[in-house]
Amino acid sequence: xxxxxxxxxxxxxxxxxxxxxxxxxxxxxxxxxxxxxxxxxxxxxxxxxxxxxxxxxxxxxxxxxxxxxxxxxxxxxxxxxxxxxxxxxxxxxxxxxxxxxxxxxxxxxxxxxxxxxxxxxxxxxxxxxxxxxxxxxxxxxxxxxxxxxxxxxxxxxxxxxxxxxxxxxxxxxxxxxxxxxxxxxxxxxxxxxxxxxxxxxxxxxxxxxxxxxxxxxxxxxxxxxxxxxxxxxxxxxxxxxxxxxxxxxxxxxxxxxxxxxxxxxxxxxxxxxxxxxxxxxxxxxxxxxxxxxxxxxxxxxxxxxxxxxxxxxxxxxxxxxxxxxxxxxxxxxxxxxxxxxxxxxxxxxxxxxxxxxxxxxxxxxxxxxxxxxxxxxxxxxxxxxxxxxxxxxxxxxxx
Amino acid sequence: xxxxxxxxxxxxxxxxxxxxxxxxxxxxxxxxxxxxxxxxxxxxxxxxxxxxxxxxxxxxxxxxxxxxxxxxxxxxxxxxxxxxxxxxxxxxxxxxxxxxxxxxxxxxxxxxxxxxxxxxxxxxxxxxxxxxxxxxxxxxxxxxxxxxxxxxxxxxxxxxxxxxxxxxxxxxx
Numbered sequence: 001x002x003x004x005x006x007x008x009x010x011x012x013x014x015x016x017x018x019x020x021x022x023x024x025x026x027x028x029x030x031x032x033x034x035x036x037x038x039x040x041x042x043x044x045x046x047x048x049x050x051x052x053x054x055x056x057x058x059x060x061x062x063x064x065x066x067x068x069x070x071x072x073x074x075x076x077x078x079x080x081x082x083x084x085x086x087x088x089x090x091x092x093x094x095x096x097x098x099x100x101x102x103x104x105x106x107x108x109x110x111x112x113x114x115x116x117x118x119x120x121x122x123x124x125x126x127x128x129x130x131x132x133x134x135x136x137x138x139x140x141x142x143x144x145x146x147x148x149x150x151x152x153x154x155x156x157x158x159x160x161x162x163x164x165x166x167x168x169x170x171x172x173x174x175x176x177x178x179x180x181x182x183x184x185x186x187x188x189x190x191x192x193x194x195x196x197x198x199x200x201x202x203x204x205x206x207x208x209x210x211x212x213x214x215x216x217x218x219x220x221x222x223x224x225x226x227x228x229x230x231x232x233x234x235x236x237x238x239x240x241x242x243x244x245x246x247x248x249x250x251x252x253x254x255x256x257x258x259x260x261x262x263x264x265x266x267x268x269x270x271x272x273x274x275x276x277x278x279x280x281x282x283x284x285x286x287x288x289x290x291x292x293x294x295x296x297x298x299x300x301x302x303x304x305x306x307x308x309x310x311x312x313x314x315x316x317x318x319x320x321x322x323x324x325x326x327x328x329x330x331x332x333x334x335x336x337x338x339x340x341x342x343x344x345x346x347x348x349x350x351x352x353x354x355x356x357x358x359x360x361x362x363x364x365x366x367x368x369x370x371x372x373x374x375x376x377x378x379x380x381x382x383x384x385x386x387x388x389x390x391x392x393x394x395x396x397x398x399x
Numbered sequence: 400x401x402x403x404x405x406x407x408x409x410x411x412x413x414x415x416x417x418x419x420x421x422x423x424x425x426x427x428x429x430x431x432x433x434x435x436x437x438x439x440x441x442x443x444x445x446x447x448x449x450x451x452x453x454x455x456x457x458x459x460x461x462x463x464x465x466x467x468x469x470x471x472x473x474x475x476x477x478x479x480x481x482x483x484x485x486x487x488x489x490x491x492x493x494x495x496x497x498x499x500x501x502x503x504x505x506x507x508x509x510x511x512x513x514x515x516x517x518x519x520x521x522x523x524x525x526x527x528x529x530x531x532x533x534x535x536x537x538x539x540x541x542x543x544x545x546x547x548x549x550x551x552x553x554x555x556x557x558x559x560x561x562x563x564x565x566x567x568x569x570x571x572x
Contacts, residue, residue, distance in 0.1 A: 018479065018482055019428075019430050019463070019482065019486055020461070024429060024431060024436075024439040024440075024442075024443065025431050025436065025439065026430070026431055026432070026479055026482070046478050047432075047433070047476065047478045047479045047482070048431065048433050048434070048473070048476060048479070049433075049476060049478065049514050050433055050474065050476055050509045050512045050514050050515050051512040051513040051514040051515065052509075052512065054512070054513055055509070055511065055512045055513075058511070066508060067508050070435045070437070070507075070508050070509075070532075071435065072435055072436055073434070073435040073436035073437025073438070073439070073440060073533065074436050074437075074440060076435075076437065117440060120447075132447075133447055133448055136443070136444065136447035136448070136449075137447060137448040137449060139444075140444070140447075140449045143444070153441070153533075153535060154437040154440065154441060154533045155437055155532060155533070363436060364436075365431075365434065365435045365436045391513075394513070
């Protein structure tokens with residue numbers, strides 16, 4: 001019998017995805033491991049790339065509102081809000097204060113739903129399924145409120161260009177406040193679990209520490225960055241909609257590990273509850289929509305920034321004076337945070353990787369935007385002109 | 400290989416037992432082939448305590464090889480088409496497909512996007528459709544129950560013919 005000498009440093013690659021039990025969304029990861037320890041990590045994104053930015057150029061300003069809402073089902077209101085704020089700025093339309101306050105109200109309710117959803121999924125990754133079931137049970141409270149308010153559980157379509165679609169009645173106020181009281185009590189319990197349950201802390205405390213310097217270098221955004229001590233929140237730095245009237249207190253932690261990310265998100269919930277109560281108590285009087293919103297938007301370009309539950313959402317909108325946008329560019333928080341997962345997982349146990357991934361609160365549907373086309377023309381950087389020409393030729397061939 | 404055959408009578412009993420087991424514990428696998436996440440969170444909500452689909456014996460599975468029902472959400476994008484077919488092919492027979500959401504049924508708002516192939520039944524055969532954007536958890540449960548009722552009433556459990564698309568993919572691989 002001959003023996004084959006084993007190489008001392010064998011590289012073993014663990015492929016994960018795109019269909020995998022950990023997340024409900026497709027993403028492909030490859031982790032090179034040395035025993036239990038991850039030594040290298042790569043990601044392949046783009047399974048959910050649909051080409052929304054291009055599709056937006058073929059639809060009119062109002063139709064796009066419903067298209068951008070479906071960039072992401074979890075933060076659908078945020079996308080529609082960013083888009084409408086941008087288009088309204090471009091059209092130079094002043095939106096009534098009451099409409100802006102209701103937009104903020106829905107945005108904060110959505111933040112509550114999104115953070116509770118994340119908390120459940122994170123608990124599931126940690127192997128704590130009981131907590132997952134509890135937090136999703138409680139999340140139904142907020143889904144009921146959103147449904148009572150807007151008529152739909154997920155894609156609320158609260159925004160129209162120049163205002164909102166619905167008003168908040170005193171009865172609805174009462175329902176919201178009861179729900180918020182219940183959730184506040186539950187959130188206090190969850191914060192207690194996340195910071196004191198010893199089994200849970202073994203999965204979170206000291207895992208995936210991101211220092212302030214690294215967080216800034218990697219360009220991490222949102223609660224993930226605030227858990228590393230980055231003082232950045234669009235709601236505070238550049239108040240939009242009605243956030244100047246109803247200011248928020250930024251929640252910042254400095255530890256930078258997974259526990260800090262849990263704490264930041266759960267503490268943000270208290271801030272959202274406070275804000276919702278404040279808005280309901282001081283809802284400004286006024287109209288819900290502007291009288292008339294132009295069908296054609298004058299030529300120009302605008303950027304619009306909004307703080308989504310996962311971090312900063314950035315829209316660039318350009319108009320040439322027509323009924324459709326000339327260009328719509330979307331930048332969402334998950335792609336900014338994805339780099340941190342890859343660099344963090346190196347040196348960690350493979351078992352910690354799902355927790356690290358879920359720690360940034362990934363959302364692949366708004367993440368998958370780029371597409372690389374490799375053809376005979378050679379790879380490399382594509383200029384806008386070349387891409388445009390490619391699109392024209394592609395559709396010409398198709399027809 | 401040993402050759403053994405059952406008498407007709409016993410074979411019928413075996414089929415009955417199989418059907419009983421199939422209806423009482425359908426294990427699901429969920430694949431998002433380009434959805435916006437809206438339907439996915441509603442599918443998850445269906446499994447959590449308020450709606451509790453587990454009372455029908457439904458269980459979400461991680462591996463296609465353990466699943467009976469494939470729940471698909473979203474339009475099929477160019478990147479995920481091959482993967483969707485592969486998951487479908489990996490599932491043991493008999494297998495059923497439920498398309499959840501407007502996009503899965505017709506492409507929804509994403510119709511005509513350059514990277515979207517189309518709806519689910521352009522790629523794999525679908526047994527039940529659940530409309531809505533996104534459908535409520537009650538609707539998803541209703542879709543599942545309708546599928547189970549159809550199986551009980553004797554819907555065809557023989558696998559549909561493998562599509563030509565699949566063969567192309569295996570040739571390419």
